[in-house]
Amino acid sequence: MTGKTRPPHARRFSAWTTRRWLRVGVAGSLAVLAVLGVTGTWVLGRTATISDELVDVRSPALSTAFRLESALLNQETGIRGYGLTGTPEFLEPYQRGLTDQHTYAAQLTHLLDGDARALSDLETVQDTLSRWQERIARPVAASPPGAPSPLATERAAEAKAAFDTLRQAMSGQQERLRAERNRTRADLAATVRVRNWVFAAIAALIVLMAGLVFEGLRRGITRPLEQLGADARTVAGGDFGHPIESAGPADLRRLSGEIDFMRRQLVRELAFSEEARRRLDAQTAELQRSNAELEQFAYVASHDLQEPLRKVSSFTQLLQRRYGGQLDAKADQYIGIAVDGANRMQTLINDLLDFSRVGRVHHDPEKVDFDTVLERTLASLSVGIEEAGASITHDPLPALVADPTQIGMLWQNLIGNAVKFRRPDRAPEIRVTAAREGELWRFTVTDNGIGIAPEYAEKVFVIFQRLHTKDVYPGSGIGLAMCKKIVEFHGGTIAVDPEYRDGTRISFTLASDPPPAPSSSTIAEATRATPEPAP
Incomplete structure (x- = not known):
């Protein structure tokens, strides 16, 4: 064998249709996009979680710890002033500090829910605070006003040592809260960097996929179609x-x-x-x-x-x-x-x-004024019209491109028939109308004569077909056949209106510019x- 044998997988892929290639490509692209979307969603969720923890927990907890410290300092200041002077106004900062203490302690408990270490620090602060309040604050506050409290002087050293211990507990709590906040900030920064890298990778993969899809379409579909079009044009050119x-x-x-x-x-x-x-x-x-x-x-x-x-x-x-x-x-x-x-x-x-x-x-088509042709036809039929006592009226008729001789023959046959086939007991009344219908004009010739039965509506346009003997109505039986031929030669149609019962109504259409005769x-x-x- 001179040619190379194609491997089985190549033969299998060669049997794939355009639809199958597109389905596989779309499915692969959707799978990759789904993985990228899940990864991006996870990174965004992680970023939002850390950001919420920093904004809603760590920073507010540290701020509340500082406020709690301020409330405890107000208590210490008020008790010390009241113990030294006995002035009741010094108890106001103490009472306000108690209220703030309960508020901030409850806020910290709520913010630190789930953080056992932070709650342990808060419990240490509260225990130390309880011992100071029990040994110093409450007894001094219970002393009668107006004079310095002997208990404050007696327990001055103990009060200082107890509050210093409380300060150390609060400082340790604040340091750990500050460390947790800084750690959360570092986690947020790291997660943001990961997020940026992930989205950069997603953008790169999307660009790569777009390039692969474009190249696949170009090689698999566009290039073969261009080759097919070039070959087809070559064949169409005569080769x-x-x-x-x-x-x-x-x-x-x-x-x-x-x-x-x-x-x-x-x-x-x-x-x-x-x-x-x-x-x-x-x-x-x-x-x-x-x-x-x-x-x-x-x-x-x-x-x-x-x-x-x-x-x-x-x-x-x-x-x-x-x-x-x-x-x-x-x-x-x-x-x-x-x-x-x-x-x-x-x-x-x-x-x-x-x-x-x-x-x-x-066959000399020209712009024909149908009013003029009709008046000329009526003049040539004037003797028969006068003998029959016929009354003929017409609408303003248009000017169309037609053969004037044939149009004259058309009017002569239609008007002549309307005068000839009249009823013996009434004078002929003939009405000619014209109306525009799109690209055509519809003309009607209506009389009050003997009429044409519906079953003969087509037969009257056949040459030599007569509905009456020549003794009753003279003629050759060619008139309406000639009208049909003239109208059709000008690109129109002619027919008897079978719905009209008070005589005969023949309508025909003519084009504004009839097709040329070959x-x-x-x-x-x-x-x-x-x-x-x-x-």
């Missing part, structure tokens, strides 16, 4: 033979493989598309030839076919005028039928020509264009 390389986690490698499979499939499809494009070019050429033949047929229909039809119509009309009434009734009937058929055939051919020209011959040359160019493959 369909360029392979898509696989790198990164398993899911990214699968994605690269699927994109490469799509590239190979695209290469195969492009090979088939060349033949399809050649066939499409041939079909386009055939379509252009067919369109040319259709235009030639339209020319022939409009000229060559109508010439013999005009002759048939002219001679049958001559027969009708010259021999009408000279032959029998059957001959007159046959001649009338021939004249009517020739005229209807000529009308039908002209309507078919107009229908075929929609979108092919008349020509045969643009169709050929579009079919020859090769679609660019998606990256």
Whole structure:
């Protein structure tokens, strides 16, 4: 074997997907952050505990010990003055000192709760104080006022020795309280240093983790995605033979493989598309030839076919005028039928020509004032309107980009139908409205005529579909089909309102700027264009 065999753990890691790598990375990061958080919480808690002990216990205890000493000094001063002079005013400092003694002693007991050594010092001070009070203070205070107390003179040396012992006890207590406070301060300073180091280590670890995560994302995800994007852009640029390389986690490698499979499939499809494009070019050429033949047929229909039809119509009309009434009734009937058929055939051919020209011959879009076109249409239909006694009103109509000839044909068919399909017992009343609906304009033509049943709402727009015989209502059955073709050519829709029951209401929409009609040359160019493959 020429290649190196990958170790089992490497093969195992290579099967990990991006999601699994992210889960493992997030779990590891959270575990490290949890350890750091617990450590930081412990350090902060330790700092707060020592700080609280210093602020709430050690310093107040030392301060209270000094206040207790001051209270005892007040007692000693008052007793000594009263013993030497017998003046009752000297007992006031003594009484105040007693009150303060009990207060400060209770405070110290509360502050030093749990500290056996400090409580032992306080108990020593209280025992020494009790002996001094029992031997000196209370007996002297009980002496009658007004004269020096003989007991004070008698026990002066003992009083001095007893109070000196009390002073020593208080000094020892204060020294140990001061030492405890200093020790607590040192512990606080050491804990603060540890806290600072811990948080510095936490910050360093967070920065290191961020760097590791960033580098892992760059190597495992960003770099493979950049390589995949570069390969895809190369393929999109036309180099369909360029392979898509696989790198990164398993899911990214699968994605690269699927994109490469799509590239190979695209290469195969492009090979088939060349033949399809050649066939499409041939079909386009055939379509252009067919369109040319259709235009030639339209020319022939409009000229060559109508010439013999005009002759048939002219001679049958001559027969009708010259021999009408000279032959029998059957001959007159046959001649009338021939004249009517020739005229209807000529009308039908002209309507078919107009229908075929929609979108092919008349296509000169411009800004059209619909009011002007409607007024021109009403003028051309004025004879039929006057004969029917029709009343026609309309809203102010907009100016849109359209073909003026086709719009004129649209109005002529809609207004003409509204006048023609009227009720015999009432004069036609026709109303034309227009309203804006987003990017479209909706027009309605409403009349009070015979109406259209809902089941025929779609049928009336099919060419040659008639709801009445030609004897009742003349026509070729092309008018509404032509309206539908004109409206759809301008990017709109037309329909009969089935909810309207008092006649007929036809509504249609037109775009402000209709889509351009594709020509045969643009169709050929579009079919020859090769679609660019998606990256």
